[in-house]
Amino acid sequence: MQVTTTFRHMEVSAPIREYLEEKLARVKKYIDEPIDAQAVLSVEKKIRHCVEVTLVAKGIIIKGTETTNDMYAAIDSAVDKIERQLRRYKERIKRHKPLSGRERQVRKAIVQAESLEEVDAEPVIIRTETFFVKPMSVEEAVMQMDLLEKNFLVFTDADTEELNVVYRRSDGNYGLITSQQKD
Structure with missing residues (x-):
């Protein structure tokens, strides 16, 4: 230490x-x-x-x-x-008992800022990162987000197995974005 x-x-x-x-x-x-x-x-x-x-x-x-x-x-x-x-x-x-084997693979891409300023140019991806999103409850996702001091966290809901996003709002509360499939 x-x-x-x-x-x-x-x-x-x-x-x-x-x-x-x-x-x-x-x-x-x-x-x-x-x-x-x-x-x-x-x-x-x-x-x-x-x-x-x-x-x-x-x-x-x-x-x-x-x-x-x-x-x-x-x-x-x-x-x-x-x-x-x-x-x-x-x-x-x-x-929290992780549900092994139910993780999802998510890819994150970072776009070059100069390519966004030009009107006709295509965005250029400068880095791609792949990571696994483990199933967890909303409460655990909020706790993990606080521990990591992040503004948002992508996770898989342990109950529905849908991809969700929890984020910190400007008023200090938390927001939840859930994904639903069309019937």
């Missing part, structure tokens, strides 16, 4: 940095991938100790913040919050 620690409005403290790294080592049991941690430790008005920890791993970004009168207590509380979030997400993913 790579930990970057920033001290604001306080002197750099090796014992506090070591304590933070020791506490953050606990979250490695939830994520197997390499983890980057960024911590900002600050003191406001000489009595408020603020800790903001951001973890980035496997497309997941998790933040934990805490403000108390003691820096060590703030570190404990912020790391506990992150640990609870990771445990909750890991349990949700464990509960």
Whole structure:
């Protein structure tokens, strides 16, 4: 785990940095991938100790913040919050039983921007990517979209086996686009 620690409005403290790294080592049991941690430790008005920890791993970004009168207590509380979030997400993913063999293959193409500006020109595809879309419920699709911090997610509905898209609306809610076949 790579930990970057920033001290604001306080002197750099090796014992506090070591304590933070020791506490953050606990979250490695939830994520197997390499983890980057960024911590900002600050003191406001000489009595408020603020800790903001951001973890980035496997497309997941998790933040934990805490403000108390003691820096060590703030570190404990912020790391506990992150640990609870990771445990909750890991349990949700464990509960979901993927339906193997029912994935769909989807192809994504990226079009060159200059070809869109010209009126008579055909769009030029500069990269094509193929990936599998696994069956999942709408709730799991929203969770996966949040974990990956994406604005939309294409998935196969586990019940109907239709291709669907869930997206984040500008008002903060979620939208769902479903596909239906004509009769």
